[in-house]
Amino acid sequence: MAKLYGVGVGPGDKELLTIKAVRIIENADVIVVPTAVANGKSIAYDTAKDFINEDTYVFFKHFPMGGAEQEEKIFEAFRCILKYLKEDKNVVFLTIGDPFIYSTYIYLLNYIKECGYDIETIPGITSFCACASVSNEHLVIGDEPLKILPASRLDSINDEKFLVIMKVYKNESNVINFLEKRGYEYTYIKRAGRKGQTILKKKEDIMNSCDYMSLIIARKKGD
Template sequence: MKRKGKLYGVGVGPGDPKLMTFKAVEVIESCSVIAVPKSGEGEQVALAIAKTYIQMQEVVDCYMPMTRDKEVLYHNHEVVARKLEAYLDEGKNVAFLTLGDPTIYSTYMYIHRRIEKLGYETEIIPGISSICSVAAALNDSLCEGSECLHIIPASYKGKEDYLNLEGTKVLMKTGKSMEQLKVHLKEKGLYEKARAVECASMPNQKIHKSLDTLEESSYFSVVVVKEEKA
């Protein structure tokens, strides 16, 4: 019986190719197929980060629409899983690239669960997340001692209540909701404590010590609200 292939979810880091792990490079170079989700900016950056290590491998585009429609998402995740299943049945190992880390707001995990449920071997290769890269850009820690750390998808409605939580708040997916987020931060008295980084670790990285200088939020903008120590 022919051996089936293995699916790897490979985190390629936040942007700087030098921040890729040795393990990620090793897996990418060893796989016959490189799967790349096609939807937003992040996925195209993931491919660009890893391009040096993609030589003779087959690159497969996997359409993953940027929508919150559950039915549309479910259908497309099924299509992608079946697409990759065909390669796995041929005995080919597949590396599914993802920006940052596969376990943090990644489209990969939807495919991972489906492939695993179908009986194939899977493995997650962790990567440096944008959260850690942002903290490094700000030259500060995210949490210390007994401080709590909260990761909040800022673009979803109702998430402003999470600003009441004690500890450091990392607000991701700010996107088009930045102006609304600024309003909520002002209402909670947290605006002055907020800082942001655009495109962390990338050539066009921008550090904002105040949100006053962040006029338009990009796909890669992350806001950090860190409580001041007593």
């Protein structure tokens, strides 16, 4: 029986692809590439393209962020994937970072599972682990918890010592003001491991360097 593979390609540096991810990409019959913008570029594709065989069919699918249109596009992608699975073709769904961290792939799984097809998910290096590495900022230590959240959920922070704040684009000012008020020191990282990689620690510098592919690592001062 054909199988759907969810393959995490990491933060965008092809050298950070796992050996298993490369093997599965090389042997795929069909590769699905999600894009956040219609006819937009894909970091996941750019990361994996050197390992895609010429006879592999690749198609790009637009997945808008949120709203009724998102669900419609997800179901549309499911029907396309199902068509190829029924033809006994193995399908790879590429995701930037890890497939189970804020990924469209998650929404597809229930549809595929209901049809009885096998699914295998290949983990990828997460953006926050890549950002920690390039900035030499530790994420957590000892037995302390690490809180990972999107910038839209600052209200869920309960004085944790260690934070990773994702999806900070267009929310930079709110996030930094919040962190400074609560006594956190912070590091802003964009495009980790890719051209344009930038690491910043001052608010004014961050506000002049905003980028979609960015996040903030924060910790309570003195920790």
